[in-house]
Amino acid sequence: MSKNQQLIFTVGLPASGKTTWAKKFCIDNPNYFRVSRDDIRNMRGIYWIPEDEPIITIIEHQIISSALSVGKSVVVDATNLSLERINAVSDMFKQKCPNLEMKTEKLSYINILKDAQ
Numbered sequence: 001m002s003k004n005q006q007l008i009f010t011v012g013l014p015a016s017g018k019t020t021w022a023k024k025f026c027i028d029n030p031n032y033f034r035v036s037r038d039d040i041r042n043m044r045g046i047y048w049i050p051e052d053e054p055i056i057t058i059i060e061h062q063i064i065s066s067a068l069s070v071g072k073s074v075v076v077d078a079t080n081l082s083l084e085r086i087n088a089v090s091d092m093f094k095q096k097c098p099n100l101e102m103k104t105e106k107l108s109y110i111n112i113l114k115d116a117q
Contacts (some may be wrong), residue, residue: 001084004072004073004091004099004101004104005071005072005073005097005099005100005101006032006065006070006074006075006100006101006103007064007068007073007074007076007090007093007101007102007103007112008025008032008036008074008075008076008102008103008104008105009075009076009078009086009089009090009102009103009104009105010022010075010076010077010079010080010104010105010107011016011079011080011081011086011104011107012079012106012107013079013081014079016107017106017107018077018078018079018107019036019077019090020038021107022034022036022075022077022105023077024027025067025105029073031071031072031073032072032073032074033063033067033072033073033074033075034073034074034075034077035060035063035064035067035074035076036077036078037056037057037060037078038077039079039106040056040059040060041056041062046055046059060076061089061092063083064076064089064093065093065096068093068096068097068100075105076089080104084100089117099113
């Protein structure tokens with residue numbers, strides 16, 4: 001694992017531009033890998049199956065772990081409005097990668113409107 005790795009959480013309401021920002025950020029920064037619970041759910045075929053959420057979480061954590069283990073940084077592309085969820089995921093990976101830097105990228109409709117102009 002690299003000393004300069006980051007784990008970035010997008011934070012924002014639905015349709016606030018989190019995925020748009022995360023995709024562009026990862027294109028502009030090829031050492032970053034985007035993980036999206038929405039994309040994992042879509043791979044399932046049916047988007048929302050509540051009883052499958054535990055496996056969605058397992059897959060998300062495996063992707064994060066795999067990316068970090070090969071020296072990539074990760075953008076967790078999700079609503080992430082729960083500080084408890086951010087802290088739980090951060091703590092899990094901070095133990096495996098002590099030099100990991102945690103960040104949040106807060107997005108709002110105002111940011112998206114500014115970018116569109």
